[in-house]
Amino acid sequence: MRGKVAVVGYGETPYDRARVERGQPRLTAEEYASWAMDLALKNAGLSKSDFDGQGLGVAGTIYPHAEIWSAEVVQNLGITPKMIIRADQGGASAASLLTQSALAINAGIVDMFLCIVADAPLSMPTASASGARTWRYENDYMLPFGMMGPNSIFAFIMRRHMHQYGTKREHTGKIAVTQRYHASMNPVAYLKAPMTMDEYLSSRVIADPIHLLDCCISVNGGLAFILASKEKAKQITDKPVYLMGFGECDNYMHGSKNRPDVTYLGIVKAAPDAYQMAGIKPQDASFVEIYDDYTIAVLMQLEDLGFCKKGEGGKFVEQTDISVNGQLPVNTHGGQLSAGQAGIGGGCSHIVEAVRQLREEAGQRQVKDPKIGIVTAIGGLAYGVNLVHNIVMVFGKEV
Amino acid sequence: MSASSETAEQYWSWTKPEITSLNKPFWDGLKRRELLIQRCKKCGEHQWYARANCIHCGSRELEWVKSSGKGKIYSYTIINMVVGNSPIFNKELPYAVALVELDEGPRMYAMMTDCYLSDVKIDAPVEVVFKDVASDLTIPMFRPAKSQ
Numbered sequence: 001m002r003g004k005v006a007v008v009g010y011g012e013t014p015y016d017r018a019r020v021e022r023g024q025p026r027l028t029a030e031e032y033a034s035w036a037m038d039l040a041l042k043n044a045g046l047s048k049s050d051f052d053g054q055g056l057g058v059a060g061t062i063y064p065h066a067e068i069w070s071a072e073v074v075q076n077l078g079i080t081p082k083m084i085i086r087a088d089q090g091g092a093s094a095a096s097l098l099t100q101s102a103l104a105i106n107a108g109i110v111d112m113f114l115c116i117v118a119d120a121p122l123s124m125p126t127a128s129a130s131g132a133r134t135w136r137y138e139n140d141y142m143l144p145f146g147m148m149g150p151n152s153i154f155a156f157i158m159r160r161h162m163h164q165y166g167t168k169r170e171h172t173g174k175i176a177v178t179q180r181y182h183a184s185m186n187p188v189a190y191l192k193a194p195m196t197m198d199e200y201l202s203s204r205v206i207a208d209p210i211h212l213l214d215c216c217i218s219v220n221g222g223l224a225f226i227l228a229s230k231e232k233a234k235q236i237t238d239k240p241v242y243l244m245g246f247g248e249c250d251n252y253m254h255g256s257k258n259r260p261d262v263t264y265l266g267i268v269k270a271a272p273d274a275y276q277m278a279g280i281k282p283q284d285a286s287f288v289e290i291y292d293d294y295t296i297a298v299l300m301q302l303e304d305l306g307f308c309k310k311g312e313g314g315k316f317v318e319q320t321d322i323s324v325n326g327q328l329p330v331n332t333h334g335g336q337l338s339a340g341q342a343g344i345g346g347g348c349s350h351i352v353e354a355v356r357q358l359r360e361e362a363g364q365r366q367v368k369d370p371k372i373g374i375v376t377a378i379g380g381l382a383y384g385v386n387l388v389h390n391i392v393m394v395f396g397k398e399v
Numbered sequence: 400m401s402a403s404s405e406t407a408e409q410y411w412s413w414t415k416p417e418i419t420s421l422n423k424p425f426w427d428g429l430k431r432r433e434l435l436i437q438r439c440k441k442c443g444e445h446q447w448y449a450r451a452n453c454i455h456c457g458s459r460e461l462e463w464v465k466s467s468g469k470g471k472i473y474s475y476t477i478i479n480m481v482v483g484n485s486p487i488f489n490k491e492l493p494y495a496v497a498l499v500e501l502d503e504g505p506r507m508y509a510m511m512t513d514c515y516l517s518d519v520k521i522d523a524p525v526e527v528v529f530k531d532v533a534s535d536l537t538i539p540m541f542r543p544a545k546s547q
Contacts, residue, residue: 134483140416141448144538146496146510149483155476156498163474163521208477257454258446258504262474383448384498384506 002277003399005102006233006240008112009044009226010352011036015190015219015340018122029061030076032118032222032342037077040114040224044236048079050112055104056081057097057115060088062343063124065132073116082110090379091291092389093117094223094348099246099391101227111229118222119343137383148207150293151215153381155207158296161263162209164311169209171314172295173200175330176213176337178322179292183334185324185365190219190340214295216335221342223352230399239359244280244372245394247273253385263311265297266390267304267376274374275306278394282306285394286370287329287357289350291378292336297387301376302330305392324365332357332365347377354395372396413532414485422449424463429537432529435463436505447505468527469544470501475511475519495519499541513542 018026058070085100087093094117101113161167183189203213233240252266292298299313308316322330333353336346354373373395380388428435439453440460475497481488495511524544
């Protein structure tokens with residue numbers, strides 16, 4: 001699979017929170033999907049009709065909630081694809097669309113795939129509607145027991161990491177502050193105002209030790225990318241970004257099933273597979289785009305990706321410049337912590353940013369002379385563990 | 400959450416689980432002041448939450464057995480803000496939820512009760528108590544274990 005498939009175009013709409021009183025648009029997921037498709041097609045120099053007889057990738061939405069969603073999306077867009085793939089891995093949905101569509105292209109079924117993830121969780125009418133239901137195990141065995149969704153689940157993980165390894169809020173704070181700096185250079189980011197360490201440390205407590213500025217910011221938005229076979233890619237663009245390798249691990253429990261060590265994500269299993277396929281070491285990366293629903297998730301994944309030993313993530317971020325100018329640029333777009341988490345589409349921003357960086361189209365926040373980018377995706381908060389779905393992808397400019 | 404058809408009573412009621420053929424023995428057990436978890440008849444391993452097969456060996460031969468209700472805290476959080484759950488929890492703020500490691504093996508999320516927040520610590524021994532949070536719902540919570 002190494003270098004057999006390339007990303008040849010991408011689209012990313014601006015992010016908003018449907019605050020009409022502040023002059024923000026209040027759009028539907030359908031509008032964001034259409035907008036993202038348009039941006040990606042223009043970026044690739046293709047037209048919608050080029051995807052008749054090709055592949056379409058569709059991720060779910062928090063709002064609206066429709067189980068048979070692909071049927072709506074394909075009719076709304078007006079495409080007649082040869083096949084549709086649908087992802088439901090939460091934050092890892094976009095990554096799953098990418099790896100699945102790469103497999104379909106490599107199998108020769110189609111030679112292009114248009115993947116769209118758009119969501120409008122902030123456009124929910126408050127009086128009568130609800131978002132996609134959360135997991136049955138959350139409804140039945142977590143909420144009645146006093147849990148408060150992802151904030152509370154990540155609080156247990158962060159507490160445990162602090163307890164086992166002495167990780168401090170100053171460590172996770174450096175991630176939050178650096179990503180905000182990156183977002184200040186990202187035109188589509190929702191939160192662009194500079195953040196200081198003091199602001200991070202004193203932000204209000206949500207579920208201790210999780211504070212407000214440890215959490216991603218929920219937004220509306222649409223993202224899309226176009227994948228093509230190596231041969232087709234060369235016809236479309238002179239700047240293809242190749243998928244060099246990927247790995248996935250679902251429902252990983254480090255240690256035992258009943259008593260896993262929650263400081264290890266399945267990324268620790270997915271990463272070596274991705275590196276082996278790509279023929280790289282983590283240190284070969286020019287930058288990393290790490291799925292960031294919470295600051296501690298970034299720190300733990302730096303460990304799982306092999307940039308440092310388990311437990312040394314705090315020391316690593318303390319001693320490493322993780323800005324776009326530094327030794328290891330992390331989440332160069334500001335990530336979901338600052339640019340925004342467009343519902344289920346949030347994890348697509350890391351893929352789009354990696355492609356943008358490798359094509360050297362990242363403007364002010366461009367990493368110098370990038371060659372290899374590593375992207376991660378995690379999704380689906382498990383009961384008593386951490387994240388169910390874990391995907392690592394390696395992208396490169398040359399095969 | 401705040402659908403207009405909802406009555407004030409529903410709005411201020413404890414978040415209810417969906418009682419199913421799979422989990423009914425657990426909820427019935429709580430009303431009898433028993434904390435039940437599943438044990439596999441084939442491999443003998445325990446598990447929580449309710450599943451239709453053993454997550455360890457795959458057997459569908461499961462039985463509900465009484466937990467000692469004793470364990471220790473693996474991790475915990477202090478909830479300061481209600482998000483995506485019943486507004487009734489506003490009345491409890493701030494409160495602790497622990498991830499309790501039961502002596503039988505599995506971990507269980509549960510609220511801490513009958514103690515100070517400063518008593519909630521990793522590795523602290525705890526024991527179950529049963530709280531009737533609604534006329535038709537009993538929830539297991541934990542408190543620091545009485546010294547033996």
